[in-house]
Amino acid sequence: MSIESPRKPSDPFFRRLWFTGALVAVLMVLWKTLLPAIESLWMPPEGQSRIVTARGDLAADEISTIELFEKSRDSVVFISTATLVRDLWTRDVFSVPRGTGSGFIWDDAGHVVTNYHVIENASGATVKLADGRDYKAALVGASPAHDIAVLRIGVGFKRPPPVPIGTSHDLKVGQKVFAIGNPFGLDWTLTNGIVSALDRSLAGNGGSAIEHLIQTDAAINPGNSGGPLLDSAGRLIGINTAIYSPSGASAGIGFAVPVDTVMRVVPQLIRKGKYLRPALGIDVDQQINERLTAIAGIRGVVVLRIHAGSAAEKAGLKGVTLTQQDMKLGDIIVAVGNKGVDSVPKLLARLDEHQVGDVVQITVVRQGEKRELSVILQPGN
Incomplete structure (x- = not known):
């Protein structure tokens, strides 16, 4: 019996096995060595700048908003x-x-x-x-x-341009509006929104109401007060005056004095230093009015007293008559022109839509009957 001797390392099988192992070892070394360079081809190293993606043209409404701010800012x-x-x-x-x-x-x-x-x-x-x-x-x-x-202010040179003037009587709910101001002291901030409502009332100084306010959802915060509310043409349509917010910050409900009111008031302030409201020359009181109209069962403003020589006296209005036993109501104003009146602030607001010297039609209820009276408005306080 013959016995085969073991294969030597020089045999073809062992040579192929050794070569394969060596090749794998070399490839692993190369992979570890070249991996960072390979990664850098498709992934920027940490801390390096990214490639900027082209933005394209701004949208038309963005361009118009930018132009509005740049023209109005000064x-x-x-x-x-x-x-x-x-x-x-x-x-x-x-x-x-x-x-x-x-x-x-x-x-x-x-x-x-x-x-x-x-x-x-x-x-x-x-x-x-x-x-x-x-x-x-x-x-x-x-x-x-x-x-x-x-x-x-005394501006000697490089005078800033006056803000263009618009109108507010023709505003529509849903119109775009823009507010520029300094909320919280942050200079020249632009916010935008829409007209949310019109002809709002808000309690003002001394309990009197400011009427005909524009309501907007444009963000208005402390510091915005006094700044302009603009329409999409960059025209003044109101003065940002107040916000409704329990926290004191914008809650999406802001108010602006309409520019039509500004156009009546500001020229007088410049000429005379004060504003003389158109008046009838009568005494009225909101608290007393609420009680008396409730007793009479009618919505309106009770004329308490007529001033001697006033426009109301010349027009024939009648005030309350007091006797030892009773009080007799005179006229209850229910409309100015064709606009209804149901409170003292509303009466003042209706009169304020006119000027001193204008002739207005006053609708009153006297002893259950409606009457029309013409009154020439006089200067008030």
Whole structure:
């Protein structure tokens, strides 16, 4: 019997096995060595810049909004106010910051329009323009009933342009609106939204109501007060005046004094320093009115007293007659023109739509019968 000797390493099988193992080892070394370079071809190393993706053209509405802001920005100003304080120890009087707000350029004479509550109880105000220039402002006039005030600054050169004037009587719910101001002191901020509602009322200074307000969902926050509310053409349609918010920040309900009101009030403030409301020359009271109209079972405004020589007396209006035993109602105003009146603030607002000297038709109920009377409006307080 013959016995086969074991295969030597030089046999073909072992050579192929050895070669394969060596090749695998070399490939593994190469893979570990070249892997970072391979990854860098399709994945940028950490910390390196990314390739910028082309954006393309801006949308048409974006372009129009940018143009609106760029054209309107210089017409908007930042207002800071101060008040005088006396040191109880040294008895020295010094000025301390009081608050901030917004405003806008009204004309080429340097008049600036803002809210009355922005400058109320302030001892001084500073107006900052969009180009960074600061000016001490003088108070020209104010109408607390409309929450409007006019300041004046002495701009010698590079006068900022007045904001273009629009109209508010033809506004529609759903129109786009834009607000520019300084919310929380953040200079020249643009927000946008729509007209949410029209002809709103809001309690103003001393409990009187500000009527005909524009309601908007454009974000309005503290510091926006006094800034312009613009339409999509960049025209002034209102002055941002208030927000409805339990937290004090924007909750999607803001209010603006309509520009039609501004156009009636501001020229008078510039000419006379105050606004004289059109009036009838009668005494009315909201609390008494609510009780008396409830007793009479009619919605309107009870004329309590007629001033001697007033427009109301000349037109033949009748007030309340008092006797020892009883009180007799005279006229109850239920409409001015063709617009209904159901409260004292509403009556004042209806009259405020006219000017002193205008002839208006007053509808009254006297002893259960309706009557039409013509009244020439006189200056009020």
